[in-house]
Amino acid sequence: MNKKIKATFIVAFFILSILACSGKEAAFITYTDSKFLMGTIFEITARHSNIAQSREAMQFAFEEIVRIDNLLSSYIEGSEISKINRNAGLERVIVSSETFEILRRAMKYSHNSNGAFDVSVGPLIRLWGFNHDEEVQFPEKSKIDSLLYFVDFRNIILNEKENSVFLQKKGMELDLGGIAKGYAVDQAAQILKRYGINHFIINGGGDIFVAGVKQENKKWVIGVQHPRNLNNMIATMQLSNFAVATSGDYQRFKIINEQRYHHILNPKTGYPANNYQSVTVLAPTAEEADFFATSIFLVGHEQFLANIKRDISYLVILQNGEILFNDIMENTTKLRLTD
């Protein structure tokens, strides 16, 4: 071949190669869906270059949440937790490794919070009526006192050799509302990652896990609901690869004789705790964030952090409306208080 023609072909080849390599990646598709599950609303937003892959992953994530509800809900008759409750004081119940491990972590959380976090609080929750769509009534003190007898995590007996759970007193009742949503969010997050979705937000009743980034490579922006002006935010934060959870006195409450009574019950007194309007925390998993938020709400942030000896990012709103947060919350999230 003529040398000139050969050279032309070589140059053309290189130019075409460069052009091919400089082509931009396929644009991302942001897909959002929501479903009523576990007595609340779960919303998932996923970013990926392929709609079909996002849809499939999201479908599996929602199915996982349904599976976990069927496993752990004390309001579903066939769940393992309901079976444990039905056999309280009677006999041990052999459960799946998954349920056993969740309960083992729950016991650890109880120890770490000196009993402030306690999944045996079921009888009190049922008495007040905050869960699901029950009538909230102010109970008589004598009734609360009588039920406190059944509330003590130390009467939950776990047997590792046979994966069994035994509630020592008839009348005891487990309620995993304090961590089940967070656990479901974490498991759904694992499903999305397994199906190649690396940028997403899962919000289960306010318990959130964020992964990756949104458009223009920006971190996801999470709003913290104002505890008294429910349509506004009290703060915003920028997050990536973190979980966040909030416990508040405004989520399920009733005003009785001008006094607010809400669903976050102190397992030692039987009454709602009144230290804060709301507590927001960050953690590596939504389940842990759930536990931290509930425990801080019940015990107080200074005491809890002193006991647990871990750095936890927090934002709390006291009963008088004062807002407190620590440096790591501010620095980690570029926390911004709204006016």
Place this chain on the structure above:
Amino acid sequence: MNRRKFLMNSSLMLSSIAISNKALSLSKTESSLSDNNLSISMITKEVDGSLLQLENLIRNSQYSNQDIFFSEYQLLGYHIGDILYIKNNQLVDFRKSNDGLANSLQKISKEQNLPQKLKNPVLLRLHTIQEFAKPQSVSIQSNNSLVDQISIQDTVQSYRVEGKKGHVIFSLKNNRVRVTSTTCKHKTCIKMGSINKPGQKIVCIPNQIMIHINGDQRSGIDSITR
């Protein structure tokens, strides 16, 4: 089904068109932010195939490098299956237009024999910006299905939505939505007060009802912890 009920059920598509036409009255600022944008809505029963075709269509168009926002809603009852094409805030009659996208939509429409009456179809929506910053419409969902979509500029004294355990009644006036009555015990949906900004929603969990103001939250918040 009688003709009147059929037309009422078809209002979803008609209201989408009405809402889109109102979009033409965007302010200058909003218009400039919305240049070079695309919105395709489709009511269909062939979800997987339609999505693949729409995705390929956008990928091979001038919008290929833009982020796309996608949502889908299950509809109940009878609806007119069809396609709505909005380009740069202008409603385009894709059956008469000659642009590349319109030709592709004509092909999809012919393959599925649209428009036609469909039972329990799915509404697919793809758009290149997160809707308009100005609130345009209110979506009403019950039991994980889209029940209705109405213009936020309508005035409705009392709109009853049937839910899983009972119902919720809401009012819409001066661009504000509020729940006025509910059968649920906790009344959280009433305690939420009124909403009027894009992205805001009122949820009644026991009845599995969500009332949502469509559009981009101008504050840029992606999710709310509560």
